[in-house]
Amino acid sequence: MSCARYVDAIADHACGAEIAPDAARHLAACDACSARFAERRRLVEGLDSQLERALAVVPSATFVRRVRSRIEQSPGPSARLLWWRACGAAAAILLVIGIGVWRSSDGVRPRTNSAPPEASAESGVPAAPDVPPVVEGPQGVQPVERPVVRHVPRGPALERRPASMPAAEVLVSPDQQRAIAHLMRLVRDGTLDASSLPVSRQDESTAPAALVVPPLTIEPIAVPDVEIPTGPAPAGRNSQ
């Protein structure tokens, strides 16, 4: 009667499970349960040894050599990884080049703290007006990053170009060429003072055009006098 109570615990113990103290005491005292336990234990050990024998395969003598040849043949994920790395590097290089081209064509770059403020004075162009510093919180006054306009010398400065230096190649339309030539003629003749020209790039392109456009004259339109007859309306309109 007590054997039925412990049969599962004893069977599990044969498969490797822990056994409760009372079941262990019964197993030690009961011959029938000890025989069942031994039989079950032999079964489990037999399965283990049979499985161990079945899995005792040895790789063939050419296994390592075939692994090597397989590694040679298959590109593997590292090749893909290298490809992606190369693509990333190329994209980064293109991005850097693109940013550099954009910055150079835009002509605006942030001023660095090491640049002396007299740098703009050397080019003969007055420096940009100072911007009052911004106070950020209680920490105090912080330096303000301010864009510096890169000016191109104009007027008399154009004539300072040595003859050995090739002229800059600028893509302009024929109309722009004519406007520039006219402007340079005016400056050379002394008709136009170069220092009076505006300094910003935007004005640089519009100033010559403003010089060559003649003032608009509006002529009065001659309107003839019209005589409006007065008197009763025609009789035919009221009859309808």
Add this chain to the structure above:
Amino acid sequence: MHESASRHLGRLVTLDASQERDFEERLRESADLAVRVAYGVLRHQQDAEDVAQEAFAKAYGRFSQLRDRTRFRAWLVRMTWRLAIDRWRSDRRRQAREDAAFVPPPGATAEDVAASSERAARLWQAIDALPEKLRIVIVLSAIHGHDVREVARLLGLPEGTVKSRLFLARKGLAQRLQCLVPDTSTR
């Protein structure tokens, strides 16, 4: 790795000379383990070696990413097991291979061979019927006499979990293979 392989692979992978030597050493010491793990699923020597080679090739490609080299065997076991399971699931000729899987001991009679072959077929059927989590535990514990601690290390599991799964696997096998008791008792 021999020179031609190194020269060819130099364009594809980033293993330096010390890593090449390290991988070569681990390849030699873990070849048995990988083949046996694959054989535990496929029961076909050629297929098992093929899967083990694939696992080593994958391991070679990712060897430089493995920070803790002491975990190479665990890494390899799991990779090989996964590849073998994938192969086993896609293999339609598995039943035919099971018949040829068992190699009888030398000097065995025809009756012994037939009985052993039948026992082996039943054993593998019972193992195949186990859940995968129990299956890998019982297979690994039967390879190289791995104890619970070593199996837990290879699978990255707590020892208690491995012990529990090993017990459940043995219990399931014993329940399915009760008929083998007379055979095993006579051994």
